[in-house]
Amino acid sequence: MTIRAWILMFFLAALLASGRFAPFDPAEQHRDSAFQAPSRTYLLGTDQYGRDQLSRLLHGARLSLVCAAAATAIALALAILPGTMAGFYGGLLDELLMRGTELFLALPWLYLLLAARATLPLNLPPETTLLVLSAVLGAVGWARPARLLRGLVLSLKDRDFVQAARGFGASDWYLLRVHILPQTMSVLKTQAGLLFPQFVLAEAVLSLLGLGIGEPAPSWGSMLSSLRDLQVLTEYWWMGAPAAALLLVMFLWNFLIVVTSDSTSGT
Amino acid sequence: MVRYLARRCLHAFLLLAAVSVATFLLLNLAPGDYFDEARLNPSIAPQTIQALRHAHGLDAAIAVRYARWARAALTGDFGTSVAYGMPAARLLLPRCRNTLLLTTVTLLVTWCLALPLGVWSASIRRGWLDRLSSLAGTSMLAVPDVILAPLLLLAAARSGWLSLGGILLPVVALTAGAFPILLRHVRATMLEVLGEPFVLAARGFGVPRQRLLFHHILPAAANPLISLLGLSAGSLLSSSLLIEVLFGWPGLGPLFLEAVGAHDAPLVLGVVLLSASLLAIANLLADLLLYAADPRIRRTS
Numbered sequence: 001m002t003i004r005a006w007i008l009m010f011f012l013a014a015l016l017a018s019g020r021f022a023p024f025d026p027a028e029q030h031r032d033s034a035f036q037a038p039s040r041t042y043l044l045g046t047d048q049y050g051r052d053q054l055s056r057l058l059h060g061a062r063l064s065l066v067c068a069a070a071a072t073a074i075a076l077a078l079a080i081l082p083g084t085m086a087g088f089y090g091g092l093l094d095e096l097l098m099r100g101t102e103l104f105l106a107l108p109w110l111y112l113l114l115a116a117r118a119t120l121p122l123n124l125p126p127e128t129t130l131l132v133l134s135a136v137l138g139a140v141g142w143a144r145p146a147r148l149l150r151g152l153v154l155s156l157k158d159r160d161f162v163q164a165a166r167g168f169g170a171s172d173w174y175l176l177r178v179h180i181l182p183q184t185m186s187v188l189k190t191q192a193g194l195l196f197p198q199f200v201l202a203e204a205v206l207s208l209l210g211l212g213i214g215e216p217a218p219s220w221g222s223m224l225s226s227l228r229d230l231q232v233l234t235e236y237w238w239m240g241a242p243a244a245a246l247l248l249v250m251f252l253w254n255f256l257i258v259v260t261s262d263s264t265s266g267t
Numbered sequence: 268m269v270r271y272l273a274r275r276c277l278h279a280f281l282l283l284a285a286v287s288v289a290t291f292l293l294l295n296l297a298p299g300d301y302f303d304e305a306r307l308n309p310s311i312a313p314q315t316i317q318a319l320r321h322a323h324g325l326d327a328a329i330a331v332r333y334a335r336w337a338r339a340a341l342t343g344d345f346g347t348s349v350a351y352g353m354p355a356a357r358l359l360l361p362r363c364r365n366t367l368l369l370t371t372v373t374l375l376v377t378w379c380l381a382l383p384l385g386v387w388s389a390s391i392r393r394g395w396l397d398r399l400s401s402l403a404g405t406s407m408l409a410v411p412d413v414i415l416a417p418l419l420l421l422a423a424a425r426s427g428w429l430s431l432g433g434i435l436l437p438v439v440a441l442t443a444g445a446f447p448i449l450l451r452h453v454r455a456t457m458l459e460v461l462g463e464p465f466v467l468a469a470r471g472f473g474v475p476r477q478r479l480l481f482h483h484i485l486p487a488a489a490n491p492l493i494s495l496l497g498l499s500a501g502s503l504l505s506s507s508l509l510i511e512v513l514f515g516w517p518g519l520g521p522l523f524l525e526a527v528g529a530h531d532a533p534l535v536l537g538v539v540l541l542s543a544s545l546l547a548i549a550n551l552l553a554d555l556l557l558y559a560a561d562p563r564i565r566r567t568s
Contacts, residue, residue, distance in 0.1 A: 099285070102282060103282070103285050103286060103289060106547065107286065107501075107543050108501040108502070108505040109502070109505050110506075110508045110509065111504065111539060115293075115527075115539045117527060118297075118526075119294055119297035120297065122528065201413060208413060210528070221413075224413065228513065233417060233421050234421060234424045234425065240417070243417060246411070250411065
């Protein structure tokens with residue numbers, strides 16, 4: 001309980017941190033103190049416009065993590081219906097779905113992501129961008145979990161207890177709801193655990209490439225993009241703070257998964 | 268053999284065709300095209316834009332446009348890039364060559380490092396060196412490309428190696444990302460085979476250790492590793508996009524990014540199709556290798 005609770009608290013705090021823990025407005029510019037090393041006023045230094053890094057990092061945590069969480073939810077929601085239907089009913093539906101997922105898996109994921117991003121307008125307000133990004137990430141990530149679910153449902157529907165229930169006259173909907181979907185929960189949870197860090201990174205990569213959440217809204221990816229300037233990279237070490245934050249989240253998340261999987265297999 | 272290959276090729280071709288239809292539709296149904304920004308510019312007359320759209324064939328029905336595009340694409344003509352005003356194929360070819368160069372060199376380096384190291388670390392399993400190497404591997408695995416690349420750039424800039432430029436740094440960055448994963452797989456598959464009865468039998472016959480490892484166990488463990496070659500091609504290409512952009516390697520990645528930013532639909536389509544073909548070719552190669560390496564597959568097909 002304790003370690004898991006602490007890690008979850010961290011993620012929750014990061015999500016709520018905006019405005020509560022941040023000492024400054026993330027967009028507030030102190031032009032006369034650009035690129036200042038960490039000091040007592042600016043705990044993590046300032047960037048090229050003299051904006052407080054710590055405040056941007058805290059606000060960015062909300063954007064990045066919310067985006068990844070939303071994308072995970074979207075991907076799983078998109079995967080559940082076609083995956084279970086294809087596995088349960090088979091036939092033409094199954095064939096169509098499998099070919100559809102192959103279409104998504106035929107491209108390297110970053111190319112797919114950029115191509116999907118290319119179909120949507122680029123210059124949008126930050127809130128819309130957040131929505132668009134989560135939708136794009138989710139739409140790109142649904143194929144693998146859908147295939148997994150389909151395979152699982154395919155094997156589940158022929159299990160004895162499902163066949164027995166069917167023999168008692170249970171409807172398809174009842175079978176799916178009571179006997180099959182609960183059995184897929186652990187797989188869905190594992191998939192969520194795998195997708196979330198991938199989406200955190202994907203958001204960072206997209207924003208780093210300038211296709212994600214843009215200025216002035218801070219996300220970890222857009223903050224990282226200042227590191228593409230070699231001078232910034234070599235001379236202002238505190239600009240690497242978002243990279244450290246990303247690493248911390250990855251580490252904590254992996255740790256969380258290890259802890260939870262141990263605790264569930266123990267009981 | 269020919270039938271096996273033909274079926275694989277047909278499958279890949281159908282997939283590519285489907286990818287092209289989907290991408291074409293999405294790109295053309297998407298709001299906004301390259302001339303949107305020109306339309307906002309008051310010094311460009313609407314008639315000029317009309318004429319330009321007509322010249323690029325943007326005012327025809329979508330099915331007609333796809334048919335036109337597909338017929339040309341089959342002969343290697345990917346249309347005209349709107350942003351560059353030159354044939355997309357001429358832009359794509361050198362970039363594609365560079366990406367291929369980068370990824371094949373990375374593949375070679377990664378496999379040449381990971382195979383012997385993985386075999387060796389499986390053979391001394393549970394020793395402290397093995398533990399150390401898997402610990403190092405795990406921690407490298409936890410560092411994503413987005414962070415690895417700036418770190419490497421920083422190290423290179425500090426030590427003055429950055430002036431070397433060229434292919435060295437991107438290859439190192441890509442290898443650092445792909446190597447630990449491959450190492451783990453090699454070690455795991457080797458360990459799996461090490462427990463098989465035939466290994467015990469061979470050891471009982473007094474087969475020397477080196478020969479046992481590389482002549483008996485490694486071929487038996489090759490199957491999943493070859494499949495991995497095809498499966499990992501996708502992530503390698505993806506990492507290579509990011510690394511190319513960050514290190515300024517003139518591959519498909521920077522071109523793609525530019526094309527996406529400029530709403531340059533022909534170029535985006537070209538890059539998407541090329542990347543899908545690269546992945547398809549990698550999978551075909553893996554299938555062929557599997558066919559060559561595993562007598563069981565030869566017999567069933």
